[in-house]
Amino acid sequence: MSNDPLLQPYQLKHLTLRNRIIVTSHEPAYPEDGMPKERYRAYTVERARGGVAMTMTAGSAAVSKDSPPVFNNLLAYKDEIVPWVREMTDAVHEQGAAIMIQLTHLGRRTRWDKGDWLPVVAPSHQREASHRAFPKKLEDWDIARIIKDFADAAERMKAGGMDGVELEAYGHLIDQFTSPLTNELDGPYGGSLDNRMRFCLDVFRAMRERVGDDFILGVRYTADECLPGGTGQADGIEISKRLRDSGLIDYLNVIRGHIDTDPGLTDVIPIQGMANSPHLDFAGEIRAATNFPTFHAAKIPDVATARHAIAAGKVDMVGMTRAHMTDPHIVRKIIEKREEDIRPCVGANYCLDRIYQGGMAFCIHNAATGREQTMPHTIPKADIRKKVVIVGAGPAGLEAARVAAERGHAVVVFEAANNPGGQIRLTAQSERRREMISIIDWRMGQCEKLGVTFHFNTWANADTIAAENPDVVIIATGGLPHTEVLSKGNELVVSSWDIISGDVKPGTNVLIFDDAGDHAGLQAAEFIAKTGAKVEIMTPDRSFAPEVMAMNLVPYMRSLQKLDVTFTVTYRLEAAEKSGNQIIAHVGSDYGGVAKQRTVDQIVVNHGTIPLDDLYFELKRGSKNLGEVSYDELLSGAPQTVDRNPEGSYQLFRIGDAVAARNTHAAIYDALRLAKDI
Numbered sequence: 001m002s003n004d005p006l007l008q009p010y011q012l013k014h015l016t017l018r019n020r021i022i023v024t025s026h027e028p029a030y031p032e033d034g035m036p037k038e039r040y041r042a043y044t045v046e047r048a049r050g051g052v053a054m055t056m057t058a059g060s061a062a063v064s065k066d067s068p069p070v071f072n073n074l075l076a077y078k079d080e081i082v083p084w085v086r087e088m089t090d091a092v093h094e095q096g097a098a099i100m101i102q103l104t105h106l107g108r109r110t111r112w113d114k115g116d117w118l119p120v121v122a123p124s125h126q127r128e129a130s131h132r133a134f135p136k137k138l139e140d141w142d143i144a145r146i147i148k149d150f151a152d153a154a155e156r157m158k159a160g161g162m163d164g165v166e167l168e169a170y171g172h173l174i175d176q177f178t179s180p181l182t183n184e185l186d187g188p189y190g191g192s193l194d195n196r197m198r199f200c201l202d203v204f205r206a207m208r209e210r211v212g213d214d215f216i217l218g219v220r221y222t223a224d225e226c227l228p229g230g231t232g233q234a235d236g237i238e239i240s241k242r243l244r245d246s247g248l249i250d251y252l253n254v255i256r257g258h259i260d261t262d263p264g265l266t267d268v269i270p271i272q273g274m275a276n277s278p279h280l281d282f283a284g285e286i287r288a289a290t291n292f293p294t295f296h297a298a299k300i301p302d303v304a305t306a307r308h309a310i311a312a313g314k315v316d317m318v319g320m321t322r323a324h325m326t327d328p329h330i331v332r333k334i335i336e337k338r339e340e341d342i343r344p345c346v347g348a349n350y351c352l353d354r355i356y357q358g359g360m361a362f363c364i365h366n367a368a369t370g371r372e373q374t375m376p377h378t379i380p381k382a383d384i385r386k387k388v389v390i391v392g393a394g395p396a397g398l399e400a401a402r403v404a405a406e407r408g409h410a411v412v413v414f415e416a417a418n419n420p421g422g423q424i425r426l427t428a429q430s431e432r433r434r435e436m437i438s439i440i441d442w443r444m445g446q447c448e449k450l451g452v453t454f455h456f457n458t459w460a461n462a463d464t465i466a467a468e469n470p471d472v473v474i475i476a477t478g479g480l481p482h483t484e485v486l487s488k489g490n491e492l493v494v495s496s497w498d499i500i501s502g503d504v505k506p507g508t509n510v511l512i513f514d515d516a517g518d519h520a521g522l523q524a525a526e527f528i529a530k531t532g533a534k535v536e537i538m539t540p541d542r543s544f545a546p547e548v549m550a551m552n553l554v555p556y557m558r559s560l561q562k563l564d565v566t567f568t569v570t571y572r573l574e575a576a577e578k579s580g581n582q583i584i585a586h587v588g589s590d591y592g593g594v595a596k597q598r599t600v601d602q603i604v605v606n607h608g609t610i611p612l613d614d615l616y617f618e619l620k621r622g623s624k625n626l627g628e629v630s631y632d633e634l635l636s637g638a639p640q641t642v643d644r645n646p647e648g649s650y651q652l653f654r655i656g657d658a659v660a661a662r663n664t665h666a667a668i669y670d671a672l673r674l675a676k677d678i
């Protein structure tokens with residue numbers, strides 16, 4: 001038996017967990033009609049198959065009708081959920097993993113204009129900044145009703161075959177009771193700590209009575225809100241001891257921080273550029289103070305840190321949640337001593353930011369996550385070995401190369417630059433986005449193992465390609481910045497890439513016109529503002545940087561606000577003209593009736609890219625399919641069979657930004673879904 005601390009079993013009451021790694025509760029927003037149907041099941045089972053000890057499903061399934069879903073949560077208050085849960089738990093257990101579910105009442109952390117339009121409830125009228133609803137202050141009958149709802153939901157989950165239930169307390173109703181900041185009730189549920197904890201313990205008591213002793217109950221709670229006047233560290237230790245001493249609960253899952261604002265949430269679940277495992281020592285302090293089973297997750301993305309967490313006795317079970325979205329087979333690879341093959345989580349937080357925009361959680365560089373029914377995590381071998389030539393070694397080209405090589409094909413990649421990475425290499429110029437380079441490094445490592453041939457510093461043309469005698473050619477040449485957006489003076493502007501790459505020196509008084517709204521605009525702003533320059537970001541949109549999304553915006557704002565960058569929304573840069581050594585920017589508005597001017601010494605335009613597609617069009621006439629893609633075949637997972645040109649000698653495809661400006665995930669998805677069927 002291995003002596004790896006991570007691979008030691010753990011006895012949680014009657015439940016034997018096969019190792020020390022868990023996936024903590026998270027809602028990927030895959031439910032259909034509030035139920036965990038096929039997509040949800042496939043996603044969950046893949047992690048069990050990959051070897052994790054326990055997967056905690058559902059981010060906070062709702063127990064009550066007045067806790068309507070804010071990110072497509074499961075509806076644990078409906079009886080019809082039981083058979084769906086049963087199918088999922090049976091399938092997970094078959095893989096040897098345990099499975100629990102998180103239940104919650106969101107309290108004020110939701111909106112009244114969802115679900116049944118019932119009033120949002122909380123122990124005070126104060127609204128939560130993130131969700132904006134002004135709550136109704138709970139009455140006695142609400143409290144009794146919700147306690148019963150928790151017990152009913154726990155009973156449903158037990159009937160569905162779950163090994164246990166975890167309560168999502170932090171930021172949700174239970175900790176809204178516990179925190180002095182959000183509880184304005186009088187006794188018996190408000191006032192003293194005893195009173196503020198009463199709701200939590202009443203809920204556990206009601207659930208325990210219903211589910212009996214042979215069922216795990218745990219709580220995920222904040223043991224330090226990190227807010228003036230809130231639950232502090234000393235209170236957190238006291239709360240932890242009281243939870244333990246209640247005898248109702250089997251483990252503690254420790255959170256540090258508060259989630260009522262985007263910055264608060266981002267400190268609880270840190271993203272790229274923020275420190276790894278920032279709350280691990282704190283979780284260790286709770287474990288030491290309580291001597292009670294302690295779980296914890298917060299940016300422990302790599303096996304070495306997870307191993308340290310267990311070996312140093314900081315926690316009993318270590319959560320690697322986003323890491324498992326990136327690679328569901330972490331434990332299998334540890335067991336097989338292939339840790340270098342683990343696809344690394346780069347903290348891009350595309351997964352989590354998407355759900356707060358109403359989308360499903362997708363991983364920025366694993367397009368199979370959440371698409372297990374159609375996209376493979378392990379690529380099957382092809383029957384016939386082909387010669388595949390790929391032009392471009394950005395994320396799309398490298399993913400195509402990796403997948404084609406996994407299929408067993410002979411793969412050759414041409415890249416004009418002297419190293420791989422394309423736009424990702426540029427992105428990683430920013431200190432805080434440096435982790436992005438692992439998207440490239442991991443693929444290069446895999447490609448080298450699989451024998452892919454790379455030619456860097458090579459501008460491939462039709463002759464270069466013909467000399468390879470390919471069966472398939474994939475153009476992944478990306479795009480070039482598109483700055484021609486003005487009616488006059490386009491020659492006076494530079495692109496955000498010019499700034500980020502260092503090709504153009506920042507000005508001293510700069511207008512950034514950003515209607516792409518992605519990272520590049522803010523990255524350029526930060527580069528420029530850090531030189532001491534005056535910077536204004538202008539967008540015609542209602543809000544700036546919409547593609548960056550909520551949690552990714554936090555580190556930018558922390559930096560840009562300090563640097564005194566100004567943000568102007570709903571105005572459009574229309575034209576520019578030279579005036580001595582200055583530039584006059586003519587500004588209008590899509591709403592009409594506005595004509596303003598700015599005098600600056602540099603204008604930066606961030607307007608996405610235009611495809612670099614000359615080679616594709618050059619190669620079209622020599623191809624069998626004349627570049628055509630059958631979308632029916634692509635979407636049904638069948639090989640491409642378009643044959644429109646009897647003279648053609650190869651199939652030709654184009655992926656990523658060489659087709660149209662999109663993002664890293666789209667580029668990688670393009671590559672995976674095409675190359676897996678070649």
Ligand SMILES: Cc1cc2nc3c(=O)[nH]c(=O)nc-3n(C[C@H](O)[C@H](O)[C@H](O)COP(=O)(O)O)c2cc1C
Nearest residue numbers: 024025026027059060297298299300320321322361
């Ligand atoms: C898409 C997504 C949804 C999440 N939803 C929940 C949730 O509903 N309840 C919860 O307690 N944590 C939720 N989390 C937080 C995770 O459980 C975990 O604490 C967090 O991702 C930090 O751990 P990690 O760095 O290992 O990913 C969510 C995380 C993700 C990525």
Ligand code: SF4
Nearest residue numbers: 346348349351363364
């Ligand atoms: S999107 Fe980023 S943070 Fe989320 S799982 Fe993927 S790599 Fe990790």
